[in-house]
Amino acid sequence: MFNIEKIRADFPALQQLINGQPLVYLDSAATTQKPRSVISATEQFYARNNANVHRGRHTLSEQATQAYEQARLTVANYFNITASELVWTKGATEAINLVANGLTEQLNDNSTIIISALEHHANIVPWQQLAKRTGAKLLALPLQQNGCFDVQTCVKFIEQHKPSVLAITHASNALGNITDLDPILHAAKRHDAITLVDGAQAALHLQPNLPQLGCDFYVFSAHKMLGPTGLGGLYGRYDRLNSLAVYQTGGEMIETVTLAKTVFRQTPAKFEAGTPNIAAVIAFAAAIDYLTSLSKASVYTHEQIIFNYAAEKLQGIAGVTIYSSLENNIGTLCFNYRDEHPFDIATLLDGYGIAVRSGHHCAQPLMQHLGINGCVRASFALYNNHSDVDLFIAALQNCLELLD
Known part of the structure; x- marks a missing residue:
């Protein structure tokens, strides 16, 4: 069985507050958090x-x-x-x-x-x-x-x-x-x-x-x-x-x-x-x-469930454009909101304890191909859960209201 609460407890960095809010770490594509055994x-x-x-x-x-x-x-x-x-x-x-x-x-x-x-x-x-x-x-x-x-x-x-x-x-x-x-x-x-x-x-x-x-x-x-x-x-x-x-x-x-x-x-x-x-x-x-020590199939299934849940929620926000494939993906969502700068969105999200990446992601030719200067990237891993997604979406909606 995949026990997400037990797994989250293995990662001490996830137990902290950022700007007074529970950390929601959605930047695993940049670097993953480390379990206690590694530390x-x-x-x-x-x-x-x-x-x-x-x-x-x-x-x-x-x-x-x-x-x-x-x-x-x-x-x-x-x-x-x-x-x-x-x-x-x-x-x-x-x-x-x-x-x-x-x-x-x-x-x-x-x-x-x-x-x-x-x-x-x-x-x-x-x-x-x-x-x-x-x-x-x-x-x-x-x-x-x-x-x-x-x-x-x-x-x-x-x-x-x-x-x-x-x-x-x-x-x-x-x-x-x-x-x-x-x-x-x-x-x-x-x-x-x-x-x-x-x-x-x-x-x-x-x-x-x-x-x-x-x-x-x-x-x-x-x-x-x-x-x-x-x-x-x-x-x-x-x-x-x-x-x-x-x-x-x-x-x-x-x-x-x-x-x-x-x-x-x-x-x-x-x-x-x-x-x-x-x-x-x-x-x-x-x-x-x-x-x-974990089931490969269970980890992959969990990551896909969280990714699909996040994708569905993100698709429901008017004005958001998602660039990632939703059909065959390791668990990363890249998006923009209208013509707002991705740096602004990422900075505002940090105020809610949400860690995402923004910019060209060391992929400038791809950004040029997509016709954008950069985007916001939320990347998920085995330690993310539904609550992370809910907090992310709620914070994003608050941020977008500020930008409108």
Whole structure:
């Protein structure tokens, strides 16, 4: 059974007042709140087990190393991959940059990179820079006016342009729209394209089985999955990972060094230069343990119930335009009210203790495509309940009366 009150009690940040009002946290697309187990794991490491990992022969170092590598296995199991296919990074952004930089020697002016207007800037700018370095052509998949992909049109586009690289989001950070990846990835694979999926938003809500998904690379951020900030990961098929050029150099990632030559280790160590974010890795494993202690189906069903309830209430407010797809969504509602500035709405909502995001959401090409300068984003997660929605809608109605 999905006990929402028990789950909410696990998140101490939700128990506070903001501006004298109960906090209604609707900004999980930016970062999720953390359960007590994650907070405790961080504290426990620094209080009891703080030491650097690998090579140390003393007890603390060996304990830290064991916990660190066990965490890699825990996260790998979540995605149904092997630990050797998981590289720790600072987040999804660094993971994408790692791949884009690592492919520099593999592309040339005959290559084509395909992205889309739906992407977060982190899945646009690295590919622009890669195209600039290599002379490759950068193209964008066709996007319908409503911000959704027509799969058949995308497949035809891929067949026409025969990409060397395809980089695409699993779910839009701005709209929450879920991409139907299977036919798009299959079309790219028919041309032996290297495929990267940005899973920063989807990894928490969809809990993807990556071998079944079939992409070459998949990136995610811990802080969007109930874990700590400053940590993320890169999944890569082992052969694809090892084919990438090194991204950063230094200690830990080397096999041997002389003054004349360096031999790098195999992945994942090849891409993990320097002292890692040990506490965050261990705390992230606690977040994954928390998630996997819950029924995947129950979590998803609950999130969809709350999302649909909020969408119905929001649709009932005259003058509100919703840009998110209501049919296939991880739980994010982006909207505007008439010609009011989204910053004003978000600021007024904060006075009622409602935390939402406003602006272009690091998705300026998408905003341009939709013909808007920005929007308000209310994003839901497993700890939101019906009361959150009711408080949000009531506060929004009050705010809109002030603006009229």
